[in-house]
Amino acid sequence: MSIRIKPLSGFPEFLPAGRLAEQAVQDMLREVFELHGFAPIETRAVETMDSLTRKGEITKEVYVVRRLHAEDGAGDQLGLHFDLTVPFARYVTENAGHLAFPFRRYQIQKVWRGERPQEGRYREFVQADIDIVGENTLAAHHDVEVALVMLEVFERLHTQFGLPPVVMHVNNRLLAEGFYRGLGVEDHLAVLQRVDKLDKIGPAAVVGLLVDELGLTPEQAQACLDLATIQAADTSFVDRVRALGVSHPLLDEGLDALAAVVEAASAVVPGRLIADLKIARGLDYYTGTVYETEMEGFASLGSICSGGRYDSLATDGKRTWPGVGISIGLSRILAPLIGKGEFTASRSVPTCVLVAVDTEETRASSLDIAARLRARGIPAEVAPKADKYGRQIRYADRRGIPYVWFGASVKDIRSGDQADADPDTWMPPTDDLHPTVSYTAS
């Protein structure tokens, strides 16, 4: 068929070396999640429009899906999922009788949003979520746990792949709510919404909004601002909040919870997690701990890993499932770097050895050598044509294949070294066995 070439804006696709790099990261995520006992699930790409539009303002970004020749009004209206939380809530409700709670799951899948495409914002992108949900109750230590699992992921992204380190910013909704109530301000969500704009509009403008729009006194507004500017990598933030002279039971509860998270994290990954009392998270279903994450030098991407505690992810009327979860925006991190060639694999194919072919009549013996290499886990392919050896080496070179096998010897085509070798015993250095993946800033 003849195809008109037309890339679609917002739908990133990678060349093989880019996909190898993305795949290596997804493998690492899976390994970390599974080491921590999270079980994999996948949910279907579509949900009913009914469940997708429950949250109101996101409706404009949904992709509607319908069969080309569907009769009007036939069946449910369907849309592509725009996150993995709505599908997970539906999955838990639907399968509650078959799941053991607390239920720990991870999910790495594509999601779709009809947003205007820009760097780090796509219409199709991969998210990686972990959540722990309980039946009716869920212990507070899981708030620490999910943060540490994600920080372990980022530590591996840093040490194994060379990506910049991250800082996770954590707050607690109860802390803010208790503080505002202790100040005598009842509409705590409205205050939080204004405070959330601090980085964008600056402190003076925030105070202005609190006074003009919400009717706070200048003193109340200043106290809210003072709270919002507190940051600490250790539990010293507790005394700084106390010094503001506000008290409320919810504030105590929030301070204790946040201190527990910060303390546990500073023991395991010092400096990677800080209490940041201005963090709000837009979605109003969060009810306790909230997380945002910034990658060093990539502030323009915004938060690359966010989440929080929700008292009720889902309910069927009788039972509720409280939970805590965090989601990594994998494409937001990787796609721009892969696109620029800064994050890539050391070769464009999995192949470690190209077995040369002497003549088409002796192709079978080359096939046999390749099979013996593969039997010991060495990715191998046979040259497509009994060309001159120079051309066969060029075939390998163009793909980054490090070794070419000739008869009873193997040649490292990077160094030119050639040595006798037995396909039943020869092993390449570990670093050559599979493509390696790394980040190099341009």
Next chain:
Amino acid sequence: MSIRIKPLSGFPEFLPAGRLAEQAVQDMLREVFELHGFAPIETRAVETMDSLTRKGEITKEVYVVRRLHAEDGAGDQLGLHFDLTVPFARYVTENAGHLAFPFRRYQIQKVWRGERPQEGRYREFVQADIDIVGENTLAAHHDVEVALVMLEVFERLHTQFGLPPVVMHVNNRLLAEGFYRGLGVEDHLAVLQRVDKLDKIGPAAVVGLLVDELGLTPEQAQACLDLATIQAADTSFVDRVRALGVSHPLLDEGLDALAAVVEAASAVVPGRLIADLKIARGLDYYTGTVYETEMEGFASLGSICSGGRYDSLATDGKRTWPGVGISIGLSRILAPLIGKGEFTASRSVPTCVLVAVDTEETRASSLDIAARLRARGIPAEVAPKADKYGRQIRYADRRGIPYVWFGASVKDIRSGDQADADPDTWMPPTDDLHPTVSYTAS
């Protein structure tokens, strides 16, 4: 949020043990494909309707996708891809300048079709494709290669996972065309279409169609039928075709090509690949070798792995990319078995060890033990609550977690054996480290 429970027909979702099983198979596919040097790619879920509807009759099955608030006529009409071949053709054309040919890729992704759901037919399902495409030319030995790679996959499904063995049925379009032309029949595609119905309507009805609809003489029709009934696991089919007394250059070419495939396969995987001269494959872009695959005892599923050689997968007017590829309908095989619980994992979580918690005050020491186990690749989680030990064991038991760690000892909760253990040296038996996956017919 409150969610109405409503499974969607045709969109299979699995419980965690089922997903673990599906994932194990996908990992194996990936391993085999990469050992053979196939590079991974993923393509976006959507294509322009223009490129999806190029093949006419499939349009009725396409899911159209549009933004909820898109203006009418804004931008391209998009649809979800219904296979991985159309997107791959577009990908090759779009990226030809960045790919090295022959280009070997694998692709494991979901596809969507608006078909009426039934067992083994879904609206959302996973396909796993391999293709080798050349620029302008592609050697014939790749027809053998892709068949052997897929047969290696099925051998692993059989020996490693316990699924029934398969038989791959192979034919060659040139063989049939040459034979019909040698008989003096020009419209070879029309004959092939009727012969393709042999299994459904029987030999007498096929002869009837050939005579009544296409005007063949009874002798010609009988010769076509005689050709179609030839099957052989070795190259003996060549003499049987010759004995029918027809000759044509295309027939010779087809016989040679098919004999080469059968001969190579019978040397490597005896009995798993047969020449079957009635195989047609519906899609008319195949131009040489065609493959279909049946799993023993699962004939009702139809072909679970099909493909063929195409002289021109794609063209941009100047260049063409001939190729050969095979696609496994992974969901068609696995989803019914996972749904019935016949194909599943040995436990519902990756966790190998549950570390018990004595009191909430000593949770940190349990966390430390779990971290030390994970550091050596042993999936571990910490009990969510400092419950009575019996309840902590029940937590493990409900999930199939084989080991519970108490202080300085580890208990196999299946046998009840408990022994002193050091988290820096203890290793479980290999079979317990990760969930095992297997098929057990009910």
